[in-house]
Amino acid sequence: PWSFYYAFKRFSGGKVSALSYLGFPLVLGYFFYSSHAFLFGASLALFAAGYFVPKMNTMGQSGYIALSMILALLYLVHAFAFLIAVLVIGGGLIYPFRPKQLRSFIIACLPSLALMAWYFVGRDQPASRETQWSIWSSAQSVFKPLIPFVKSIGIPNPLPLSLLNLVWFTSFLALLVSSWVRVRRDGGIDRRVLIPFCASIALTLLWPHEFAGIAQPGIRFGFLAAILGVLMLHKASTPRSYASIVFVFSFVAIVYNAFHFSRVEKQMTELYATISSTAPLHGKSFATIRLDWPTDIQLWDGFASPFHPLYGAVYYAGLSGGGPAWAFDTALLRLKKSEYAPTFEGRTVEEYASSVVATLTRSSAIDVLVLSGRQAPMDSVTASLEMNGAYKLQRSGASWRILRKTNQ
Numbered sequence: 001p002w003s004f005y006y007a008f009k010r011f012s013g014g015k016v017s018a019l020s021y022l023g024f025p026l027v028l029g030y031f032f033y034s035s036h037a038f039l040f041g042a043s044l045a046l047f048a049a050g051y052f053v054p055k056m057n058t059m060g061q062s063g064y065i066a067l068s069m070i071l072a073l074l075y076l077v078h079a080f081a082f083l084i085a086v087l088v089i090g091g092g093l094i095y096p097f098r099p100k101q102l103r104s105f106i107i108a109c110l111p112s113l114a115l116m117a118w119y120f121v122g123r124d125q126p127a128s129r130e131t132q133w134s135i136w137s138s139a140q141s142v143f144k145p146l147i148p149f150v151k152s153i154g155i156p157n158p159l160p161l162s163l164l165n166l167v168w169f170t171s172f173l174a175l176l177v178s179s180w181v182r183v184r185r186d187g188g189i190d191r192r193v194l195i196p197f198c199a200s201i202a203l204t205l206l207w208p209h210e211f212a213g214i215a216q217p218g219i220r221f222g223f224l225a226a227i228l229g230v231l232m233l234h235k236a237s238t239p240r241s242y243a244s245i246v247f248v249f250s251f252v253a254i255v256y257n258a259f260h261f262s263r264v265e266k267q268m269t270e271l272y273a274t275i276s277s278t279a280p281l282h283g284k285s286f287a288t289i290r291l292d293w294p295t296d297i298q299l300w301d302g303f304a305s306p307f308h309p310l311y312g313a314v315y316y317a318g319l320s321g322g323g324p325a326w327a328f329d330t331a332l333l334r335l336k337k338s339e340y341a342p343t344f345e346g347r348t349v350e351e352y353a354s355s356v357v358a359t360l361t362r363s364s365a366i367d368v369l370v371l372s373g374r375q376a377p378m379d380s381v382t383a384s385l386e387m388n389g390a391y392k393l394q395r396s397g398a399s400w401r402i403l404r405k406t407n408q
């Protein structure tokens with residue numbers, strides 16, 4: 001929130017309004033629950049953009065050297081954070097066009113681009129996967145980054161989450177529209193942000209559901225588009241009462257998170273204790289598979305998309321001495337030995353579960369398998385693996401199953 005506030009204040013020349021506090025509810029959304037490296041990198045990118053964009057016209061050689069070092073740091077933190085900084089800072093030099101500064105900025109990007117090229121040349125290329133795009137995936141890329149109330153499978157909620165998220169989204173959209181009306185009347189939008197904003201909107205809508213092995217990359221740019229949409233309208237004279245709405249939603253979201261994460265912690269503690277005592281991982285290869293993916297949610301779930309966080313507990317239990325491990329695939333970190341890195345595919349949870357059974361039945365180097373997610377696909381996968389003689393069920397809970405390879 002404070003990096004957003006800093007960037008807003010720098011872009012606006014010191015002016016502060018209700019819009020400058022929107023970082024508080026935005027940070028409590030989708031990425032708050034899992035993508036911590038991205039969120040940290042995005043915060044650093046906002047600080048960098050807030051510092052460098054207003055001074056690009058007067059920056060000397062030492063400033064560009066510092067910018068080059070910061071861009072390299074951002075790439076090492078998270079590649080998307082680097083892309084955010086390049087898009088915001090570089091896009092601000094295209095319109096209005098500043099060729100000299102743009103040339104110097106491109107030179108400052110070269111060390112980071114070299115690191116990126118080194119990574120792609122040296123990495124093991126994953127097997128090719130079908131590229132998917134749909135209106136539904138694009139809609140998720142727009143809505144998910146703006147949803148502060150996220151539910152977990154197996155945890156009941158006392159609040160109507162879809163309704164709360166819809167109210168927040170409507171309020172956020174109304175705030176931007178009213179600010180747009182005011183800013184057109186009072187002096188115009190910030191042209192430095194226009195190109196990055198349009199580019200982020202295009203990337204949000206047009207990137208496929210999976211690109212280069214990265215699931216739903218457009219969500220990152222949906223988050224960026226929301227931020228840039230606010231920064232672009234910083235000249236709007238927004239009523240101070242709007243700040244109250246922002247902080248009320250943030251407070252309610254924090255109270256909900258306190259309740260929600262206490263329930264998540266209870267589930268994780270139970271699974272951690274069980275897998276540590278009844279299925280010790282010392283020296284054993286292990287995998288944790290989420291059977292809530294792909295998220296074939298219905299339309300009425302769109303404003304409170306469910307996910308399952310339990311897969312992390314398996315890694316906490318295995319860090320003390322477990323063998324090779326496989327997690328829900330991010331495509332950026334891969335095990336070089338393919339037998340420890342199975343590939344599962346499917347457009348629905350049922351197709352994904354069938355792929356899990358087929359792959360692990362043919363051959364598997366995984367000694368201990370932990371399933372989490374929806375009960376029906378977990379039971380189906382467990383029954384199929386037991387029937388095929390590949391694994392046997394060792395322990396089960398409300399939202400997880402522990403299976404051990406039959407020859408172990």
